[in-house]
Amino acid sequence: MGLRVKGFAVGGKSWWSIKDLSLDVRPGVLHMVLGERDTGKTALLEALAGMRREERGSISIGEGEHEATVADRQRRVRLVPQECGPTQLTVSERLLLARPPRWLGIAIHRRRGEEQAKSLAARVGLESLLDVPVEALRPLERRLVEIAAAVGEQPALLALDEPTSELGPHEARQLFAILAAIVDQDKIPVVYTSTWPRDAYPGAAAVTILRRGEAPETVLTAKVTESALIERWTGGQMRRAPTGPHTPGDALMRVEDLVIEGRGRETSLAGVSFEVKASEVLAVVGAPADGLSLLHDVLLGHRAPKRGSIQFLGKELVHSPRRHRVEAGISFVNPPVARDQSLREFSVEENLILGQTHRGPFAKRGWLKFDSIHGNAVRSLSDFEVPDARPRDRLGSLGLGARQRVVIAREVLRNPVLLVARSPAQGLGLEAQEYVRKTLVLQCERGSGLLWLTEDPEEALRVADRLAVLAAGRLVWIPVTEILTREMIIDEMAGTAA
Numbered sequence: 001m002g003l004r005v006k007g008f009a010v011g012g013k014s015w016w017s018i019k020d021l022s023l024d025v026r027p028g029v030l031h032m033v034l035g036e037r038d039t040g041k042t043a044l045l046e047a048l049a050g051m052r053r054e055e056r057g058s059i060s061i062g063e064g065e066h067e068a069t070v071a072d073r074q075r076r077v078r079l080v081p082q083e084c085g086p087t088q089l090t091v092s093e094r095l096l097l098a099r100p101p102r103w104l105g106i107a108i109h110r111r112r113g114e115e116q117a118k119s120l121a122a123r124v125g126l127e128s129l130l131d132v133p134v135e136a137l138r139p140l141e142r143r144l145v146e147i148a149a150a151v152g153e154q155p156a157l158l159a160l161d162e163p164t165s166e167l168g169p170h171e172a173r174q175l176f177a178i179l180a181a182i183v184d185q186d187k188i189p190v191v192y193t194s195t196w197p198r199d200a201y202p203g204a205a206a207v208t209i210l211r212r213g214e215a216p217e218t219v220l221t222a223k224v225t226e227s228a229l230i231e232r233w234t235g236g237q238m239r240r241a242p243t244g245p246h247t248p249g250d251a252l253m254r255v256e257d258l259v260i261e262g263r264g265r266e267t268s269l270a271g272v273s274f275e276v277k278a279s280e281v282l283a284v285v286g287a288p289a290d291g292l293s294l295l296h297d298v299l300l301g302h303r304a305p306k307r308g309s310i311q312f313l314g315k316e317l318v319h320s321p322r323r324h325r326v327e328a329g330i331s332f333v334n335p336p337v338a339r340d341q342s343l344r345e346f347s348v349e350e351n352l353i354l355g356q357t358h359r360g361p362f363a364k365r366g367w368l369k370f371d372s373i374h375g376n377a378v379r380s381l382s383d384f385e386v387p388d389a390r391p392r393d394r395l396g397s398l399g400l401g402a403r404q405r406v407v408i409a410r411e412v413l414r415n416p417v418l419l420v421a422r423s424p425a426q427g428l429g430l431e432a433q434e435y436v437r438k439t440l441v442l443q444c445e446r447g448s449g450l451l452w453l454t455e456d457p458e459e460a461l462r463v464a465d466r467l468a469v470l471a472a473g474r475l476v477w478i479p480v481t482e483i484l485t486r487e488m489i490i491d492e493m494a495g496t497a498a
Contacts, residue, residue: 026205032204035193036428041161045191048191050072079160090131090132095148124144140175159191168287172199234429245465246281256308260306267291272473279447280444285456312325331414344395348392352410386406419448457489467480467484
């Protein structure tokens, strides 16, 4: 037996995060837990690893039917978290910590330790990077190092919290291929979480679907296609369709010959050029480490390029701070979990006026106009259909989808000339994703330009009038036609297109 969970429940604030969960995972098998953020996925993994106590139910690991105590789970389960803390260690040193061989039971046996680290690195294809600092690695490589370290401790169960959250789809496939080979050889069960239905295929044997306020449901991937899985997740109510095409207007932003060096093994931008026009959606697809994060940082004003130009309405902005770019007419919508677009401890109405308190209509002569602020919040919550939210509610008390609607309401109501959206629906359920897409594209239909940066080829296909793939630090332009598919985009991202 591998892992058996019966009648499991773990509590949240005023609701059950997960209730009545039962599942079986055999040795050498991958099992995916699918759900949007804030549905209890991390809480489940923490309970399996003995880091959190379940409210009720039982967890059995390994041989026999006896229930595993918290101490048993802490000893026998290894959890690879979504975010690993910074470390100055090299790959070899990090892997040596996994299970250091001892000499006379006291000191670390150096030679055997180096051999062990090299063996673990070889299992994930990183044997050539043993002397490279972990912080200098790409996200995929960092994730593989942590998997190798966890496997090196010979666990009875391996748990991975959203291992593909920083990866492009081609990198996710590489990770799961390596993981499947490891667990098949070691015969250990694996439970991993994801917000992407695609991550279940082809490796996972089964998927447990989590929905807030509903009982979990487990389906076998051999019996459902990816499309059918999406239908099960959304209750069969979602029909996703493209939003375009649009008729482009004049050029609003011109980016020319951007060159910026990546950190560590991150891909550098090597002469990126494009323009965004009024009333059109330009989608740029790429993995974060392939230059997408660098491009976003440059557009935000967080990093200055080594060379290149960013002209907006004829004005050079390449060295301007973010505040000046916003005042010029550019709005930014970042991923829902981003910390630089909202303040969770502030109220909803306060978040709706961030960056707008130095002049009217929310301030006059240095004094805030509280009636205007409150009225703006009441109208925004109604117009943007923010569920179960009131103006003076703390933003952090809302669900992730509702928080993102508040951010989108604030940015759209500014009526920007240009919207820069970076994965604005990441981690949301499909209904919330569709709302985010339609709301932002509607602003484009009002005349704004929309630059959409994303790791998700499907998302790009549904919004793009023009589409480019960021690969090896350069843009590869792909005609948006009826025959363009997700697989064709992924091949371009991986550099394997014909």
